[in-house]
Amino acid sequence: MKKSLALFVAIATLAVPMSAQAHRAWLAPTSTVLSGTDAWVGFDAGASNGVFIADHNALNLDGLVITAPDGSTVRDENRMKARYRSTFDLHLTQQGTYRIANVSGGVTVSYKQGGEQKRWRGAEADMAANIPADATDVVATRSNSRTETFVTLGEPTTTALTPTGQGIELVPVTHPNDVVAGEAATFKLVRDGQPAADLEVTIARGGTRYRDNPEEMTVRTGPDGAFTVTWPEPGMYWMNASVRTPASGDQLASSAQYNGVVEVLP
Structure with a gap:
């Protein structure tokens, strides 16, 4: 089974790229910048066609x-x-600054057994033990998804923003709780701890239900993973980037997605 799995993994690709997924995951805070000795913040989390519009599914x-x-x-x-x-x-x-992130990852395997299509998802270390020896048409993909936002009590800090080295992550050049309408902000994206170069980043402002123009922008990361955006209006903004890497040799096909939410102040 191991030889069969390695062969199919080497040639497998995802049937549908991550960028084609219709529904956008988001994690929206009621406030992002607060003062005092302590404070409470509420959060909504969902997946929908329009960002911050709870009309499809609750986020797990x-x-x-x-x-x-x-x-x-x-x-x-x-x-x-x-x-x-x-x-x-x-x-x-x-x-200081809190990082609130919903993270998922693992391996998804589709295969056929006795002509029946089957699917398994779990930790990569458990994959070999859970795929039958007589499995055929095996397609295995490692995935990671991060949906996050940031809130600050008092002065902004960066300790909580240290990358974990897993999936796509945002590294601040401009602090995510220090973004202002009409001013440029710069961030960096890393994937598994390394600069995520030449990624398309989609940026969308909330409130689409009340206007005809969706007001979306796209930018690309540079060789160092950096991108810059000038915020046209105050409001809550959603940022997304995704990448898929085909299988190569003994390496599984992999996909990663990032969804970030920042509040742009007047």
């Missing part, structure tokens, strides 16, 4: 990780999942 929050300003992990409170959106609260008790 099993992979929610909240990093506090000192780098520790803290828990959300009052979590609830409804039909179209998930919600939770975060009590900010430390001064």
